[in-house]
Amino acid sequence: MTEEIKKLWPELDWIGDPDLKEKTARTWEVALERSVLTADDLNRIPFTLLCGPDLKVTFMDHKRCVVHVAREAGEKMNSFFREDLPVNMDVLISGAILADVGKMLEYELDANGKAVQGRYGQYLRHPFSGVSLAEECGVPPEVCHIIAAHAHEGDLVKRTTEAYIVHHADFMTFLPFKSRLIV
Ligand SMILES: [Fe+2]
Numbered sequence: 302m303t304e305e306i307k308k309l310w311p312e313l314d315w316i317g318d319p320d321l322k323e324k325t326a327r328t329w330e331v332a333l334e335r336s337v338l339t340a341d342d343l344n345r346i347p348f349t350l351l352c353g354p355d356l357k358v359t360f361m362d363h364k365r366c367v368v369h370v371a372r373e374a375g376e377k378m379n380s381f382f383r384e385d386l387p388v389n390m391d392v393l394i395s396g397a398i399l400a401d402v403g404k405m406l407e408y409e410l411d412a413n414g415k416a417v418q419g420r421y422g423q424y425l426r427h428p429f430s431g432v433s434l435a436e437e438c439g440v441p442p443e444v445c446h447i448i449a450a451h452a453h454e455g456d457l458v459k460r461t462t463e464a465y466i467v468h469h470a471d472f473m474t475f476l477p478f479k480s481r482l483i484v
Contacts, residue, residue, distance in 0.1 A: 302326040305333075309340045309361065312368045315394045321441070325395045328402055328438040336405035337416055346416070352478055363474060364401055370470040371397040375463070386462060389443070393463040396447025399440065400467055403431030403448070428454045 306326045307313065316322040333340060347356045348363035375388040407422030407430065421430070431448040443461065450458040451467050460468065 303330055305340050306330055309343065310365075310398055312365060312372075312394065312398060315368075315372060316391050316398075318391050321391055321395050321444070324435075324439045325398055325444075328399055328435045328440060331438060332402045332405035332434050337408050337410050338405060342416075349475070349478060352481065356478075358478075364398075366474050367400065367467070367470045368394060368397040370474060371466050374466050374470060378462070378466070388462055388466065392441075392443050392447070393466060395440070395444045396451075396463055397467045397470065399431060399435055399444065399448050400451040400471060401427055401431070402434055403427030403429065406430045406434070426452070426454065428452050 302313070302323060303326075306329050310326070310329065313322055313326055316325060338346075343360045343364075346360050347354075348358050348360045349356070371393055372390070375390055375393045378386060379388050379390070403425075404427040406425075407418055407427055408416040409419030409422075411417045425433075428449050428451065432445045435445050435448055443463070446458075446461060447464045447467050449455060450460050450464045451471055455464065455468060458464075
């Protein structure tokens with residue numbers, strides 16, 4: 302695992318299985334190698350353009366928050382529901398870290414050097430490109446399922462418990478920003 306990825310995603314340390322941790326990190330490495338965005342960009346660009354130019358929440362603030370919310374939710378569900386609804390924490394955390402990795406391939410630079418949605422991203426949104434990257438890096442299907450089903454594309458999929466958690470952690474930390482516009 303490179304120092305850059307370790308610094309970008311301290312939450313990788315929460316994955317107990319060393320093989321899954323390495324494959325999760327490797328997927329981000331490959332995505333950044335192929336992206337017009339750098340790790341520094343991710344700690345600088347706003348996570349959404351819906352709230353105007355003053356928003357301080359960066360892409361990484363939002364992505365990391367999703368992982369933290371998902372982890373807390375998984376731990377609470379394990380402690381209250383135990384063997385009736387077991388949550389696999391390694392699968393959950395890996396899936397939460399990788400949910401938006403495909404976004405690295407969605408952007409191109411326009412004539413002014415600004416990152417905009419590119420042709421590849423128009424055809425294959427990040428749930429699809431994310432699965433493609435993750436499979437290439439040997440990430441197992443139960444984690445790829447979370448990437449595939451985390452957004453609205455997954456609404457027609459029978460989600461696993463871990464995929465439900467990541468889906469809701471993602472939307473509960475995004476929709477309030479969106480609805481602020483109309484209150
Ligand atoms: Fe997403």
